[in-house]
Amino acid sequence: MNINEIIKKCQKNNSKAQATLYELYAPKLYAICYKYSKNTQEAEDNLHDGFLTIFKKINQFKHQGSFEGWMKRIMINTALEKYRKDKVFPLINEESIEEVDTLDIDDETIKLETLLNGIQNLPNRYRLVFNLYILDGYSHKEIGNMLEISEGTSKSNLSRAKVLLKKELTQSQQQNLNTFYDEF
Amino acid sequence: MSSKNLEKLYREKLKDLEMNPNPAVWNKIENSLITQKKSKRKVIYWCFSGATVAALFLLGLFLYQPHPKELIASKKETTEQSSKKQDSTNTVNNKNTSETNQENNNKTPTNKKTIVKNTVVATSEKKQTFSPKKKEVKQQQTQPTLASIYNSKTQTKKTEFTVVGTNEKHTPVSSIKDKKLITAISKPSITDTVLGTQKKNLEKELLAKNPLEEQHDQKDSFRNFWSIAPMISQYVYGSFSDKSTVDPRLDDAEKTGQRTTAYGFNVAYQVSKKIKIKTGIHRITMLQTTNNNALSGVIKISSFQNSSPKLIESSDSSFDQNANSLTSQIVTLNDELAKSSTQNNELEQRFGYIEIPMEANYGLYQTNQLSFYVVGGFSTLFLTENNLEIESNGFSYSEGEATNLNSINFSLNIGTDIEYHFSEKWFLNVNPTFKLQTQTFSKSSNTPYLFGISSGINFKF
The missing domain is CATH 2.40.160.20 (Porin)
Structure with a gap:
């Protein structure tokens, strides 16, 4: 069964096709949910809500363009929706932002888990901006519109996110080294 | 340890990341989908049941509309009811009469008078009858009256005539006193007058009933x-x-x-x-x-x-x-x-x-x-x-x-x-x-x- 057949069957509310679609795309979409959420529970909730939206709106998909892209957008939207009404974002002093261009870190040894934890531990809006800009390629202007913030705020949020991430990763790296030395 | 751009690091490592979610998530999605389907079905069921109730209601109204024959029957019933009203007066009178009859059991009635009375009653029946059903009712009601007439003596005759009089509504006979009545009845000419009066009354009654008939006719014209x-x-x-x-x-x-x-x-x-x-x-x-x-x-x-x-x-x-x-x-x-x-x-x-x-x-x-x-x-x-x-x-x-x-x-x-x-x-x-x-x-x-x-x-x- 190719993807178009699965879509058509899903449009007819076929349970088997829905299960197949989930099996095929859940890993990719769950990764998106995980990156945009603050913890596993929230990621699972978003995956649940996102898939329900996909099945509900699958009739609106006209087989033009990438189906995967369409589903990804739904997942991102689901995640953003959670925070859209959350108007309480931490305010930061833009002057205090330091640029983080380089990071002294061993990219070979760094664990994926550390990278993910780093994102999840970021304050909500920093996490969203970081994901939208770095991982999903949205511009600051677009992010500003999506999150109802100004372009400048988006930029400063990203910088702040990077500073926090750098701290987190460096700390994690240090801990790893300490553990390594302790073993000797 | 190599120096690496943070953005690049994240892009490389996380861009096409795949992670396996907890299998419980799919079960939850499946359950939600089933609930959604059920609630959709509920809405459809609700809609259809509503439509069915409406349809049944309309169908019921259609089916329970009285058939033309039933309409005639109901018309008769109405007439009967009105005659029953009259008859109820009779029954009361009849009761009185029969009581009187019992008291005066030994006394014999005058045949002549009885015959005349019978005729009067019979005539009045003829005139009053609008439908066969009514006739039946009339006969049932009048039979005991007739029977009592046979057994009654002069004193009861007044009551008898009263009965007939009540039947005919405002018949002057009711006011006739015993003796006069006997004389009157024995004279055929007066009997005719009595009959004539009754006839007129009946005609009046018929006329009075006409608007009712018209109403029925009007109702019949509605479909x-x-x-x-x-x-x-x-x-x-x-x-x-x-x-x-x-x-x-x-x-x-x-x-x-x-x-x-x-x-x-x-x-x-x-x-x-x-x-x-x-x-x-x-x-x-x-x-x-x-x-x-x-x-x-x-x-x-x-x-x-x-x-x-x-x-x-x-x-x-x-x-x-x-x-x-x-x-x-x-x-x-x-x-x-x-x-x-x-x-x-x-x-x-x-x-x-x-x-x-x-x-x-x-x-x-x-x-x-x-x-x-x-x-x-x-x-x-x-x-x-x-x-x-x-x-x-x-x-x-x-x-x-x-x-x-x-x-x-x-x-x-x-x-x-x-x-x-x-x-x-x-x-x-x-x-x-x-x-x-x-x-x-x-x-x-x-x-x-x-x-x-x-x-x-x-x-x-």
Whole structure:
């Protein structure tokens, strides 16, 4: 069964096709949910809500363009929706932002888990901006519109996110080294 | 340890990341899908059961309409009832008579008088009888009277005549005293007079009964009928509240209810001359525009509190390109709006329903050609269309859909219905209506209404 057949069957509310679609795309979409959420529970909730939206709106998909892209957008939207009404974002002093261009870190040894934890531990809006800009390629202007913030705020949020991430990763790296030395 | 750009590191490691979710998530999704299907079924079941009840009600009314034969029977029953009323007086008198009879058992009646009386009674029966049934009742009622006549003596004869007199209503005989009565009865000429008087009275009675008959005839001339009509309606959307249904920030903005056209057809059943029951199916749309210069300040993609974006498919195959084209559209929109902030921007909210009304008409004024009804009822509305659109200087963009619209809405309908019957089979109706919506929005106390006028050419069958 190719993807178009699965879509058509899903449009007819076929349970088997829905299960197949989930099996095929859940890993990719769950990764998106995980990156945009603050913890596993929230990621699972978003995956649940996102898939329900996909099945509900699958009739609106006209087989033009990438189906995967369409589903990804739904997942991102689901995640953003959670925070859209959350108007309480931490305010930061833009002057205090330091640029983080380089990071002294061993990219070979760094664990994926550390990278993910780093994102999840970021304050909500920093996490969203970081994901939208770095991982999903949205511009600051677009992010500003999506999150109802100004372009400048988006930029400063990203910088702040990077500073926090750098701290987190460096700390994690240090801990790893300490553990390594302790073993000797 | 190599120095690495943080952004690059994350992009490389996390861009195409795949993670296996907890299997419990799928079970939860599956359950939610089943619940959704069930609730959908419930709605369909509810809709169908509602329609079935309505259909059965109409069918019941149709089937329980008295058959022409039954109508005659009921007419007779009415006559019987009226005669029974008279007879009840008789029965009382009869009782008195029989009591008197028992007291005067030994005394013998005068044959002559009895014969005359019999004749009188018999004649009166003949004249009074309008239907065979009535005759039967009459006979049953009069038989004991006759029997008592045979056994009665002179004193009871007065009572007997009183009985007959009561039967005939105001028969002068009732006032005749015993002796006079005996003499009178023994003389054939006077008997004739008595009979003559009775005849006149009976004629009067017949005349008096004629209007009743006419009424029956009129009722007979009314025939229950069905009518079916394609309808076209014009509605104007309005609301009792100034509050915005889209976003509280637009509460102060100027809102205008727009005129929309609805289509559908009506089926009606004329239950009685004055009462008509109507149902049907209509496709209706409600449209409201919010005009505000400040709108552009509020508009951002899916930034309205009660809206969610509609996903737009792009022909590009890559997700990122898709995303960019989608958002660039949004950016263009916002730029456009920002530029035109001093000009007039419009947010157009459109929502459409399939409407199933259930209404009753009560006739206030009716002639052969013209009927004027008051209409009351309710409608069930199933949401089919939900759209938010922003228009600015000819540039329009679908903002998405409202998230606070209930999928089922009810309306209370009141109005009038004017019918012009231009032939036996066809009539035109014009129906101004006010429809108060009750369950339109889930998160807003906004109570919208529709005011409009419907019209159609009806076919009777």
